[in-house]
Amino acid sequence: xxxxxxxxxxxxxxxxxxxxxxxxxxxxxxxxxxxxxxxxxxxxxxxxxxxxxxxxxxxxxxxxxxxxxxxxxxxxxxxxxxxxxxxxxxxxxxxxxxxxxxxxxxxxxxxxxxxxxxxxxxxxxxxxxxxxxxxxxxxxxxxxxxxxxxxxxxxxxxxxxxxxxxxxxxxxxxxxxxxxxxxxxxxxxxxxxxxxxxxxxxxxxxxxxxxxxxxxxxxxxxxxxxxxxxxxxxxxxxxxxxxxxxxxxxxxxxxxxxxxxxxxxxxxxxxxxxxxxxx
Amino acid sequence: xxxxxxxxxxxxxxxxxxxxxxxxxxxxxxxxxxxxxxxxxxxxxxxxxxxxxxxxxxxxxxxxxxxxxxxxxxxxxxxxxxxxxxxxxxxxxxxxxxxxxxxxxxxxxxxxxxxxxxxxxxxxxxxxxxxxxxxxxxxxxxxxxxxxxxxxxxxxxxxxxxxxxxxxxxxxxxxxxxxxxxxxxxxxxxxxxxxxxxxxxxxxxxxxxxxxxxxxxxxxxxxxxxxxxxxxxxxxxxxxxxxxxxxxxxxxxxxxxxxxxxxxxxxxxxxxxxxxxxxxxxxxxxxxxxxxxxxxxxxxxxxxxxxxxxxxxxxxxxxxxxxxxxxxxxxxxxxxxxxxxxxxxxxxxxxxxxxxxxxxxxxxxxxxxxxxxxxxxxxxxxxxxxxxxxxxxxxxxxxxxxxxxxxxxxxxx
Numbered sequence: 110x111x112x113x114x115x116x117x118x119x120x121x122x123x124x125x126x127x128x129x130x131x132x133x134x135x136x137x138x139x140x141x142x143x144x145x146x147x148x149x150x151x152x153x154x155x156x157x158x159x160x161x162x163x164x165x166x167x168x169x170x171x172x173x174x175x176x177x178x179x180x181x182x183x184x185x186x187x188x189x190x191x192x193x194x195x196x197x198x199x200x201x202x203x204x205x206x207x208x209x210x211x212x213x214x215x216x217x218x219x220x221x222x223x224x225x226x227x228x229x230x231x232x233x234x235x236x237x238x239x240x241x242x243x244x245x246x247x248x249x250x251x252x253x254x255x256x257x258x259x260x261x262x263x264x265x266x267x268x269x270x271x272x273x274x275x276x277x278x279x280x281x282x283x284x285x286x287x288x289x290x291x292x293x294x295x296x297x298x299x300x301x302x303x304x305x306x307x308x309x310x311x312x313x314x315x316x317x318x319x320x321x322x323x324x325x326x327x328x329x330x331x332x333x334x335x336x337x338x339x340x341x342x343x344x345x346x347x348x349x350x351x352x353x354x355x356x357x358x359x360x361x362x363x364x365x366x367x368x369x370x371x372x373x374x375x376x377x378x379x380x381x382x383x384x385x386x387x388x
Numbered sequence: 389x390x391x392x393x394x395x396x397x398x399x400x401x402x403x404x405x406x407x408x409x410x411x412x413x414x415x416x417x418x419x420x421x422x423x424x425x426x427x428x429x430x431x432x433x434x435x436x437x438x439x440x441x442x443x444x445x446x447x448x449x450x451x452x453x454x455x456x457x458x459x460x461x462x463x464x465x466x467x468x469x470x471x472x473x474x475x476x477x478x479x480x481x482x483x484x485x486x487x488x489x490x491x492x493x494x495x496x497x498x499x500x501x502x503x504x505x506x507x508x509x510x511x512x513x514x515x516x517x518x519x520x521x522x523x524x525x526x527x528x529x530x531x532x533x534x535x536x537x538x539x540x541x542x543x544x545x546x547x548x549x550x551x552x553x554x555x556x557x558x559x560x561x562x563x564x565x566x567x568x569x570x571x572x573x574x575x576x577x578x579x580x581x582x583x584x585x586x587x588x589x590x591x592x593x594x595x596x597x598x599x600x601x602x603x604x605x606x607x608x609x610x611x612x613x614x615x616x617x618x619x620x621x622x623x624x625x626x627x628x629x630x631x632x633x634x635x636x637x638x639x640x641x642x643x644x645x646x647x648x649x650x651x652x653x654x655x656x657x658x659x660x661x662x663x664x665x666x667x668x669x670x671x672x673x674x675x676x677x678x679x680x681x682x683x684x685x686x687x688x689x690x691x692x693x694x695x696x697x698x699x700x701x702x703x704x705x706x707x708x709x710x711x712x713x714x715x716x717x718x719x720x721x722x723x724x725x726x727x728x729x730x731x732x733x734x735x736x737x738x739x740x741x742x743x744x745x746x747x748x749x750x751x752x753x754x755x756x757x758x759x760x761x762x763x764x765x766x767x768x769x770x771x772x773x774x775x776x777x778x779x780x781x782x783x784x785x786x787x788x789x790x791x792x793x794x795x796x797x798x799x800x801x
Contacts, residue, residue: 119485141516145502152504224499225517226476294416382479
C-alpha cells in the first residue's frame, strides 16, 4: 500500500482547499470529455466534419452579402471586405457557440453529475474547447481567404492569441454563471439564444467600431466597449486588417472580462455542491 | 487498530420539500413572483407549505481499512443518499466525514457511456469518468476486454450492443478500478447470474487480496452476507445498527416483519367435536421467539399445542413442509403416544434442521391420523415462513428457482 494517504474532510459549506489541484488531477477527464464532444458532434451526419467548415463559410458569405451589399455598413480600409467581416465574425462565432455550449453543458451532463464526483468546472470548460476546435477550423478558412486575396496581415497579427484568450475568458466567465443558473432556473436556456441573436447587432461584427465614433462621439465608443466582445473584435481587426486600435476601450473590455470571470467562478463554486440535488 | 479509513460524524442531509409547485425545476418567474408577493404582502408567509425531509439523520460510523461493509435498509432508508454524500456528489447539511484514501464510486453501471462511441472508446471515457488515468486504462485494457467478453465488438458503437454486453463492458471497466475505497450501489442487480458471480468474486478479490475497503449497498441479503463481514442498517435516515453482518441482517429481517403467522383454533368452533386436534401451531426461532423469517443456517422450531379429548394409542402425527403451491416437500411422522402425558392438553416442539431448506417461502401441513384409517385433524398451508439466504453457494441465483433443498452432492472423479 502506498504510504501516503491523504485525508479528505467532507463537511457542509466547506470550501475545498485543494479545489484547483483537484482540477489539475482530473485533467484527463477534461481531455476526454472534450474529445468525446468533438467526436460525437458530427456522428451520423452524411458529410461529417465537413460541417465545421461549411457552417462558418456559409455564415461568412451571408454576412459579407448582408452587411456589405445591402446594409452598406462597410468601412472600407486597406483590407478586402470579406476579410474585415471575417475578422469580426470569427471571434463572435467562437463566443456565441462557446456561450451556448457552456450554458447548456451542466444540464446536458446531468447523468454524470448525479453519479460521479469530479470538479464540475470541467464540464463547461470542456464544452468551450469544442467551440474552440470549430474556431480553429474557421480560422484556417480565414487564412484561405487571405491567400485567395493575396493579403498579408500587419505584424501585430502575432498578438492575435491574446485576443483569442480574452474571448475565451469572456465565454468562460459568462458561461459558468449561466450554466450554474441554468441548473436551477431553466429559463436561461431561452435567454441565451436571445443574447446571442441580439449581441451580433451591438457588437461590431458587420461594421467597424469607428462607425460609432463617426455617428456619435468618441465617448460613445468608450461606453460601447462595456460589451467586452467589442474589445476582442476590435483587437482582431487591429491584428488582421490593421485598423487602428482604440486602447481605452480595450482596457475597459478587459476589465469587464475579468469581472465576468470572477463572478462566474464565484457563483459557480458557491452553487456547485448543490448541483446534484437540483439538476 | 489503525485509524478508520472513513469516519462519519453526526451526518445529516436535509431536503426541502416544497408542496407548492409540481414542476421538476424552479423557474425564475416563480421565484420572482414569490419574492414580489412577499414584499407586497408585508412579509406574510408565501402560499404553499415547505417541509423538511431528512434523508440522513445524525449518522455516525467508522470503517477500517480492508473492511467490506454492507449497507442495508428498506427503500428510502437513506442508503443511496449516504453513498452520494460519501462520494462527494452531494454535500451533507451538517456533520462531517473524514476519508483517507482515493475513493471510487460506482452508483450506476456505465455512467457516461456514450451510445455513439465504440466499445473501445467508451472504455477510455468511462475509465476517465471513474477516475482512472489513460495509462492506467491502457495497462488494463486487455484485461477489461477479456473480462467483459466483447472482443469481437470493440469497434462497434455501444448503441448496437445487447443490454447484456453493455452491462458486462460497463462493469468490467469499474471492476478494474484500483481505488483504496470502493463504493458500490446496487449495480449487480443487472446482468446474468454467471456474470454477477464473476463480479462478486472480483469484488471479494479486490478487498481480500489487495486490502481495499468496499462499501456495498444491496437488497439482496444473500449477496451481502456472502460478501461483507460488517453491515450498517439504516432506517428512515437513521442508523439503527452496525456490526457483524449476520446480526445486522437478523435485526433487519425481524424488524421488517413483525406480524404473527401462528395458527390458533378459536374456542367454540366445531373442532371441539374432534377427538384429537391441533389447538395452536407457531414457528419460533431457537431463542423461543415467535418468528416467520429464518436464515438458511437457523433452525426452525414448530411449537404445537394439542387437545386430546379421547386418546387413541395408535394415532400418529405428521408434519409436512409445503411450498407455495401446496406441494408436499418432506414429511416427518411421529407417534402421538410420544406427546401424551395423560392430560387433555399436550404441547411439544419440533426442530426443523437448518442448512437444508433453500431460501424461499414455505408453509406447513399437520395431520393427526390413524395409518390407513381415520384422519382426526388436518391443517394445511399454515404458519407461512420465509427462509433467507445467509450466504449459501446459491446466493448468486437468488430469485431463480433452483429447488427446495440443499443436499450434499459430491463430485466423483
